[in-house]
Amino acid sequence: MTEIPSPAIGTALPFLFTYRDTLFGPGFVVHVEARNGRALCVREADQWWMYGVNPGGMAAPGADPHAAHAAFRKAFKHVLIDIAHEVHAFDEFKAAVETFFGETNEGYVSEWAAAAETIRQGRIDTTGFDIAPASSPRSIAVTIKALDKIDADDNTADLEVRYAEAA
Amino acid sequence: MPRVLRLKDIWAMLDVCAPGHQRRQTDHAWRVTFNGRTYATLPLGPHGRRENPDIETGHVRAMVRHLQIAGCAARQLDLA
Secondary structure: OOOOOOOOOOOEEEEEEEEEEEEEEOOEEEEEEEEEEEEEEEEOOOOEEEEEEEOOOOEEEEOOHHHHHHHHHHHHHHHHHHHHHHOOOHHHHHHHHHHHHHOOOHHHHHHHHHHHHHHHOOOOOOOOOEEEEOOOOOEEEEEEOOHHHOOHHHHOOEEEEEEEEOO | OOOEEEHHHHHHHHHHHOOOOEEEEOOOEEEEEEOOEEEEEEEOOOOOOOOOOEEEHHHHHHHHHHOOOHHHHHHHOOOO
8 A cells, every 4th residue: 555645844835715704793793704815834843734824813723734724714713703802893893804804924925925836836736625816816895794684504604715826 | 743832931932022012812812912913813722721821833933923023033932
């Protein structure tokens, strides 16, 4: 039996993610759509780490890239919930979420771009995730959700995660 | 095995490398702010053992890069 070698320490995978969440704040229900956030998943000496690039102020680990992403997704929602606990009104929540998502971890920007180039060159096995252009536009939309627009689908985590490929 | 650092050592590093930083405990994590940048997911540590818990080193690597204090932090802590 041939054993598949583990990726080398330092292997870096560039991701684009889109998450949609419905949350409760003080006196409001809010829909958050974070589109084409950037994260870099790195095989470190101990495990895989998903480092946020945008938003830059977060990270999460896992035994493999899928697990690291699952932890990252959970951490992202926890940050939104923490913000919802701290604010007093929708406008305050919206501003805080936009600031959080807009912060760039400059320390990972060049590594993310280099990793997107390795995807373009076909040097990374991209099995398991779709691929999207690294230049896909990033945005965050924070909107009030009317009570008559809430349905059972809001109980389900909604996400897309794809490899970023340089042009 | 995940590589870890003690929370008190992380606070000591921040006192040196990010003077005037703010840290606040939320329901899910510590939130550390310095120079207008915030790292929002520094773990609280396992339940029941939060006085000086082990923190996975990857969080500290991400935090010091985001707060732009990586050079100083590397002189204070083993971030490998």
